Amino acid sequence: MTSPFESDPLPARLAAGLAKIGLALRNRAWREAGGRGLTPTQGQILALLARRAAPLTLGEIARELAVTPATASDAVEALRAKRLVRKGRSRQDRRTLAVALTARGRAEARRAASWADFLAQAAGELDATEQAVLLRALIKMIRALQERGEIPVARMCVTCRFFRPHRYPDPLRPHHCDFVNAPFGDRQLRLDCADHVPAPAPDAAFVWQSFIQSEEVRP
Numbered sequence: 062m063t064s065p066f067e068s069d070p071l072p073a074r075l076a077a078g079l080a081k082i083g084l085a086l087r088n089r090a091w092r093e094a095g096g097r098g099l100t101p102t103q104g105q106i107l108a109l110l111a112r113r114a115a116p117l118t119l120g121e122i123a124r125e126l127a128v129t130p131a132t133a134s135d136a137v138e139a140l141r142a143k144r145l146v147r148k149g150r151s152r153q154d155r156r157t158l159a160v161a162l163t164a165r166g167r168a169e170a171r172r173a174a175s176w177a178d179f180l181a182q183a184a185g186e187l188d189a190t191e192q193a194v195l196l197r198a199l200i201k202m203i204r205a206l207q208e209r210g211e212i213p214v215a216r217m218c219v220t221c222r223f224f225r226p227h228r229y230p231d232p233l234r235p236h237h238c239d240f241v242n243a244p245f246g247d248r249q250l251r252l253d254c255a256d257h258v259p260a261p262a263p264d265a266a267f268v269w270q271s272f273i274q275s276e277e278v279r280p
């Protein structure tokens with residue numbers, strides 16, 4: 062008879078654990094959104110617009126949230142009817158319409174952005190080293206999913222043209238960001254940076270290899 066400890070490989074149990082966290086997040090999003098007269102997608106759009114400095118086109122919203130253009134369009138129209146967003150000409154391309162928050166939308170976006178705070182509180186139960194190890198592991202998983210086209214391109218340091226991994230011997234701040242011209246450590250690695258610019262393919266592969274060459278994680 063197979064031992065119960067051998068029948069379930071570790072990757073499968075990790076996937077089950079992540080699925081439970083995903084379920085908690087979905088339940089919370091429906092509860093919070095429902096209480097505000099929104100759908101989770103509408104709340105995600107508000108939070109996304111709040112994170113970005115500039116208005117976004119419908120195509121960008123659909124891409125970032127991994128929804129169809131039709132779903133993004135319906136959600137934006139519903140938000141516009143509630144006077145939480147407005148549409149105007151994009152600054153980059155005057156032929157395109159871009160979506161921006163209204164003042165009322167900004168207040169609602171702040172609430173929507175806090176829906177996942179309960180997860181941050183749970184992560185706060187981990188000690189400093191566990192947090193740094195988990196962040197690095199999540200970055201690896203997100204990149205793997207991104208490479209397989211399972212999730213939209215994440216605006217992470219490890220895929221950014223400004224990221225210079227392991228430039229310094231300082232174990233607490235080995236990396237450098239050329240955008241802000243400052244050193245930083247594993248704990249400061251970003252997963253959704255508004256200033257991110259994707260690194261070109263050959264550089265991206267080199268940067269990734271340089272980043273993972275050191276598996277030692279500092280809290």
Ligand code: SF4
Nearest residue numbers: 218221224238240254
């Ligand atoms: S610009 Fe943002 S994503 Fe890019 S390296 Fe700097 S902090 Fe990271």
